[in-house]
Each structure stands twice: as structure tokens, then as C-alpha cells.
Amino acid sequence: MSRSPWYFIPTLYFVSGLPYVIINTVSPILYKKLAVDNLQITFWTSLLYLPWVIKMFWSPIVDIYSTKRQWILTTNLLLFCAFIGTAFSLRLPNFFAISLILLILSAFISATYDIANDGFYLLTLNPEQQAFFVGIRSLFYRLATIFASGFLVFFAGYLEKYIADNSLIWMIVLISSSLIMAGVFLWHLLILPKAPIDKPNENQTQNNNFIEIITLYFRQERIWAILAFILLYRLGEAMLVKIASLFLLDKSSVGGLGLSTSPxxxxxxxxxxxxxxxxxxxxxxxxxxxxxxxxxxxxxxxxxxxxxxxxxxxxxxxxxxxxxxxxxxxxxxxxxxxxxxxxxxxxxxxxxxxxxxxx
Structure with a gap:
């Protein structure tokens, strides 16, 4: 039975945006509220963006092994597990190192989800539907951005009225996010269609071509300049995004604006x-x-x-x-x-x- 894309496109792209924003935008706020040093926050959380930059290097694996639908469901479930683990790690004495490792893992999982998600979009929708839903998917991705960087941060500030322990507050926030991912996983398990052309690429010759293509890519003239551009073209934005929330939260005595997540x-x-x-x-x-x-x-x-x-x-x-x-x-x-x-x-x-x- 063919299902309308309205059943799954909004949730697919909402879950695409939610972990991305939590990992890259909300995590500096989280660590700041847990009294981690600014230098540590900016250096380590800036690395969390890397998987989305280099995801092209393992995208052939998503094509070769299993279906796009299966990749989506698997990464959905893994994101739930990774965020639950991150939430409970905040209560540990060495929470920064453990939670950072889990967030890095979450970033690679989320980037893999994006690869499968975009492929599933192309395989499941016909050209007319793809043209129509290109705006819808962007809308729900942006709604995820607003939800994660707006509502979740406000929710944390609201909890500060009743809970004195910031690690407990952010554990609750991350668990709430994890439950959303779990709910979407169950929804996708029931709703995502099985497209006839969504199959793993079993053509060994074509699989070998992937390796040849990657090899030829690195043999290009001035490849290091190309790689430098790929890795650094959004460096300024990345630096600003990481430091902006810290600037807003820091006290005026140290050069910040002294804002708070509280009401x-x-x-x-x-x-x-x-x-x-x-x-x-x-x-x-x-x-x-x-x-x-x-x-x-x-x-x-x-x-x-x-x-x-x-x-x-x-x-x-x-x-x-x-x-x-x-x-x-x-x-x-x-x-x-x-x-x-x-x-x-x-x-x-x-x-x-x-x-x-x-x-």
C-alpha cells in the first residue's frame, strides 16, 4: 500500500535536525551550565561538527550494505541509545569526557542518518513529489532547529526554578529529547514504506568503482587545497556559533552579557x-x-x-x-x-x- 509522503517526510527531517542542533548548538550551553571552562567547550564541541563535513567518505557504505529504510531505522534507534547514555553520563564525576565521546558517536550516527534519509527521499518520491516536498522538508528541519535551540533551552531554564542541580536539569532535557527520538523510531517502523527500488547495491563491479572513484578523487591536482576548502569554508561560522552562547551566558565582569536560561x-x-x-x-x-x-x-x-x-x-x-x-x-x-x-x-x-x- 502506497502511503502519502505527508506521513513520513515531516518526521524524517525533524529527526534530521534535532540531533544536529542539540550536538552543535545546545551542547555548549549545556557544558557552560555545568561549569566547564570556555576553552574546553569551544575546542572540543567544535570537533562535533566534523562528521557532517566528511560524511561523503562513508556514504558509499550506506549504498552498498542494506536498504535506506533499514539504515534510517537503525540510526534512529542508535541516536535514542546514544542520547540516553549522554543524559545519564552527566551525573558522573568525569561527565565531560564520557558525554563528549557519546556526542561524537551521536554526530557520526546522525550524519549517517542524513545520508540514508536523503537517499530514501529520492527513492521513495517521484520527481513531482520531490519538487513539492523540498520546501516541506526544509520547514520541518527548521522547526527542529527552533525546538532544540529554543524550547529545550527554555525548558532547562524553567526547570531551574524547581531544581538546583544543573546536571539533573540537563539530564531531564536530554531524556526528553531521547523519548522524542524513540517515539519517531516507532512511528517510522510502522509508517515508512518499503520502496521496491530501495535495495542494497550488490553489483560487485559497481562497488569496486566506488573505491576507484575515491582513489581518483584523492589523486586530483591540488587535492589538499580542495580538502582545505571543504574543511574550512565554514570555519568562521562554526567559531561564532560556539562562542556566541558562551558570550551571552558569561557574566559582564568577564566580558559577557550575563544572560540566563532562567525565566x-x-x-x-x-x-x-x-x-x-x-x-x-x-x-x-x-x-x-x-x-x-x-x-x-x-x-x-x-x-x-x-x-x-x-x-x-x-x-x-x-x-x-x-x-x-x-x-x-x-x-x-x-x-x-x-x-x-x-x-x-x-x-x-x-x-x-x-x-x-x-x-
């Missing part, structure tokens, strides 16, 4: 915006009122009470923690507002132990 209202209030200040003051008033209700209903006046505040919301540039603390201590002389003495996981383990012992 904009907090930053606007810190800079004196009247409306943002009103919103933040209302939020503090609500927190003080809610906390006061708990204090008056449960706790006995005169007994020292400490309110522990945890989460990135209390690291507000505007000073939410200070204002909440002033509101509570000004209202009750037996109340103190403190930051956690231990990580939340330690407190949870301690609570579990005490509960187990008491039972």
Missing part, C-alpha cells in the same frame, strides 16, 4: 522593570501568606522553627530568598529561613532511614 521576569525585575517587580513582589507575598498559614496551624509559638528553602527559584537575581526571609522573620520571631545544609537526596535518605527504624 525572563526574574531578570527584568533585577534590572528594575516596574511590572516585573510587581509580579515578583506578589509571588513573595503569596509564599509568605501560604507559609504563614502552615506555621500558624501546625507549629507551636515559642518553639524555634527553621524553614528550609531549596531549588533554583531561591537563587533569583532579584533577591526572592532575601525578601521571603524578611517577610517570615519579620512576622514571627521564632522562625528562621535557611538554605539546605545537605543535598536533598541526603535528606530523603535520612528520612527513609528514620521511618524504617521507627516502624
Amino acid at each position: 525572563i521576569v526574574d531578570r527584568a525585575a533585577a534590572k528594575g522593570d516596574r511590572v516585573a517587580n510587581e509580579i515578583m513582589n506578589q509571588a513573595v507575598d503569596y509564599l509568605v501568606t501560604a507559609s504563614s498559614s502552615v506555621v500558624e496551624r501546625i507549629f507551636t509559638p515559642g518553639i524555634r522553627l527553621e524553614i528550609v528553602t531549596t531549588g533554583s527559584v531561591w537563587q533569583s537575581q532579584w533577591g526572592m530568598w532575601e525578601k521571603f526571609s524578611q517577610g517570615m522573620t519579620g512576622k514571627y520571631d521564632f522562625v528562621g529561613v535557611i538554605l539546605p545544609r545537605n543535598e536533598p537526596a541526603f535528606g530523603a535518605a535520612l528520612l527513609a532511614r528514620n521511618t524504617y527504624q521507627s516502624s
Whole structure:
């Protein structure tokens, strides 16, 4: 049964753009939030772009072995596994080296996916459909770019309101991306058509021609100038893309703009915006009122009470923690507002132990 290209072209090219942007654009932001040095970020993440530059050298392998459909499904699944591995590696002590290796692996897988994807497009669609969907595939590739560099980064900033651990935040973001890839893999498994002409190239003579073509390619006159152009023609853009996000995130004291992935209202209030200040003051008033209700209903006046505040919301540039603390201590002389003495996981383990012992 012939399926409309509308069923699979959008998802094929959305998944083509998603790992590319995460690997090349979002990874510097991720590492910056995890306190990796700028020099390390720019040097190592710049290498992540290389597989897309040199993918022509192993594209014949995609033609010779298996079908384009099978290559797409396999690389879909491998990207899911690689991003899941990257996500959990962020919680390890040597996360930078491990996650970088996994991202490099992801880059080669994604570049291979692109080879198979473009070939599948040509084999599955007739010339009229190819002409029609050339704009559609570009649209969904760009939507993936907006989703990865926009929504995912915003999502990470939103999580900072509730989670103080940046490695946990970015683990959640990468797992979310992995689940999207897993969902698309299942969709492609069910939907991708099996084109009659999508077959591995079993012609040994033609396969030998591939090797001959590559050999002749490297025997061209001034081949090193040609290779230098291929490798360096987008060098300026690549350098700018890697450093731009670091420039936006770095503090003004070191030459950056001091922006944050956290929500904009907090930053606007810190800079004196009247409306943002009103919103933040209302939020503090609500927190003080809610906390006061708990204090008056449960706790006995005169007994020292400490309110522990945890989460990135209390690291507000505007000073939410200070204002909440002033509101509570000004209202009750037996109340103190403190930051956690231990990580939340330690407190949870301690609570579990005490509960187990008491039972």
C-alpha cells in the first residue's frame, strides 16, 4: 500500500535536525551550565561538527550494505541509545569526557542518518513529489532547529526554578529529547514504506568503482587545497556559533552579557522593570501568606522553627530568598529561613532511614 509522503517526510527531517542542533548548538550551553571552562567547550564541541563535513567518505557504505529504510531505522534507534547514555553520563564525576565521546558517536550516527534519509527521499518520491516536498522538508528541519535551540533551552531554564542541580536539569532535557527520538523510531517502523527500488547495491563491479572513484578523487591536482576548502569554508561560522552562547551566558565582569536560561521576569525585575517587580513582589507575598498559614496551624509559638528553602527559584537575581526571609522573620520571631545544609537526596535518605527504624 502506497502511503502519502505527508506521513513520513515531516518526521524524517525533524529527526534530521534535532540531533544536529542539540550536538552543535545546545551542547555548549549545556557544558557552560555545568561549569566547564570556555576553552574546553569551544575546542572540543567544535570537533562535533566534523562528521557532517566528511560524511561523503562513508556514504558509499550506506549504498552498498542494506536498504535506506533499514539504515534510517537503525540510526534512529542508535541516536535514542546514544542520547540516553549522554543524559545519564552527566551525573558522573568525569561527565565531560564520557558525554563528549557519546556526542561524537551521536554526530557520526546522525550524519549517517542524513545520508540514508536523503537517499530514501529520492527513492521513495517521484520527481513531482520531490519538487513539492523540498520546501516541506526544509520547514520541518527548521522547526527542529527552533525546538532544540529554543524550547529545550527554555525548558532547562524553567526547570531551574524547581531544581538546583544543573546536571539533573540537563539530564531531564536530554531524556526528553531521547523519548522524542524513540517515539519517531516507532512511528517510522510502522509508517515508512518499503520502496521496491530501495535495495542494497550488490553489483560487485559497481562497488569496486566506488573505491576507484575515491582513489581518483584523492589523486586530483591540488587535492589538499580542495580538502582545505571543504574543511574550512565554514570555519568562521562554526567559531561564532560556539562562542556566541558562551558570550551571552558569561557574566559582564568577564566580558559577557550575563544572560540566563532562567525565566525572563526574574531578570527584568533585577534590572528594575516596574511590572516585573510587581509580579515578583506578589509571588513573595503569596509564599509568605501560604507559609504563614502552615506555621500558624501546625507549629507551636515559642518553639524555634527553621524553614528550609531549596531549588533554583531561591537563587533569583532579584533577591526572592532575601525578601521571603524578611517577610517570615519579620512576622514571627521564632522562625528562621535557611538554605539546605545537605543535598536533598541526603535528606530523603535520612528520612527513609528514620521511618524504617521507627516502624
